[in-house]
Amino acid sequence: MTITPDMQTLADISGTVVLAGAGKMGSALLTGWLARGLDPKRVIVIEPYPSADTRSFAAGDIRLNPAAEEIGDVAALVIAVKPQTFGDAAPTLRPLVGSPTLVVSIMAGTTIAMLDTACGGNIVRAMPNTPAAIGRGMTVAVAAKGVNETQRTVADALLRATGAVEWVDDEALMDAVTAVSGSGPAYVFLLAEELARAGVSAGLPADLAAKLARETVAGSGELLHRSDLDAATLRQNVTSPGGTTAAALNVLMSEHGLKELMTRAVAAATKRSQELAK
Numbered sequence: 001m002t003i004t005p006d007m008q009t010l011a012d013i014s015g016t017v018v019l020a021g022a023g024k025m026g027s028a029l030l031t032g033w034l035a036r037g038l039d040p041k042r043v044i045v046i047e048p049y050p051s052a053d054t055r056s057f058a059a060g061d062i063r064l065n066p067a068a069e070e071i072g073d074v075a076a077l078v079i080a081v082k083p084q085t086f087g088d089a090a091p092t093l094r095p096l097v098g099s100p101t102l103v104v105s106i107m108a109g110t111t112i113a114m115l116d117t118a119c120g121g122n123i124v125r126a127m128p129n130t131p132a133a134i135g136r137g138m139t140v141a142v143a144a145k146g147v148n149e150t151q152r153t154v155a156d157a158l159l160r161a162t163g164a165v166e167w168v169d170d171e172a173l174m175d176a177v178t179a180v181s182g183s184g185p186a187y188v189f190l191l192a193e194e195l196a197r198a199g200v201s202a203g204l205p206a207d208l209a210a211k212l213a214r215e216t217v218a219g220s221g222e223l224l225h226r227s228d229l230d231a232a233t234l235r236q237n238v239t240s241p242g243g244t245t246a247a248a249l250n251v252l253m254s255e256h257g258l259k260e261l262m263t264r265a266v267a268a269a270t271k272r273s274q275e276l277a278k
């Protein structure tokens with residue numbers, strides 16, 4: 001890979017980037033890379049069941065499922081298959097990894113040690129989330145000891161193409177990271193579902209309730225994104241003393257309310273991430 005130490009952008013990557021697994025997260029990454037200027041001629045996608053979008057990318061300059069001997073040297077291999085299918089995929093991926101190859105895995109619960117055993121390479125373990133599909137993802141990454149600054153910069157550019165990136169030094173944090181930001185969008189979508197359902201119970205027509213819930217969650221998320229205020233202050237700004245919001249929050253913030261539920265939910269996801277590593 002010909003890259004300079006001050007490389008900042010995907011357009012500066014001059015080696016081959018292989019994406020293994022173009023499902024929901026892999027496709028989001030791919031879309032971000034192309035939007036941020038990664039040369040499609042440098043991209044190879046390995047995907048046994050390509051979506052229409054992936055096939056249409058492949059109708060351009062991206063190579064889809066080329067024969068192994070046509071792949072050549074790989075600058076970066078991004079692994080976005082399910083943790084449960086990684087065992088089957090690894091024998092195909094291992095021959096692609098040379099000593100300078102950067103290996104970026106986004107698989108939940110798959111440790112650097114497991115990746116090292118299965119594939120080798122210079123490993124970055126990362127946890128993105130699905131808002132990556134619109135460039136508003138949150139990714140946390142941790143690099144294995146052997147990863148040099150240049151490889152880390154390439155990994156950062158690949159991940160930052162879909163939103164914000166935070167680097168941590170302690171891999172043990174990745175289980176809780178997965179539980180908070182990796183799985184977190186599902187909790188927010190569930191909130192929208194349940195808010196709509198509760199609206200129907202309160203007498204609203206279903207389509208109106210769905211629109212109110214969707215726009216409320218989306219608008220509140222955007223306000224949180226743009227505001228300098230923290231979530232607690234934004235919540236207090238909605239809450240008039242003795243008003244309607246206070247009545248609802250008395251329920252949500254009661255003893256066995258959202259705090260307890262969210263703590264249990266995040267603990268369950270953290271535990272599951274730890275289990276996937278066994």
Ligand SMILES: NC(=O)C1=CN([C@@H]2O[C@H](COP(=O)(O)OP(=O)(O)OC[C@H]3O[C@@H](n4cnc5c(N)ncnc54)[C@H](O)[C@@H]3O)[C@@H](O)[C@H]2O)C=CC1
Nearest residue numbers: 020021022023024025046047080081082083089107108128
């Ligand atoms: N969906 C999410 O919100 C997030 C997922 N992840 C991680 O991303 C990874 C992928 O998850 P999703 O995209 O949700 O799953 P997905 O099922 O949509 O995508 C996985 C893709 O891998 C493909 N695949 C299966 N065997 C393969 C092989 N041998 N070689 C190449 N591709 C193969 C499948 O056909 C599928 O398209 C998982 O490891 C997951 O832990 C990480 C963060 C968030």
Ligand SMILES: O=C(O)[C@@H]1CCC=N1
Nearest residue numbers: 108178181182183184
């Ligand atoms: O549910 C999962 O296991 C993956 C990891 C984080 C989000 N989806």
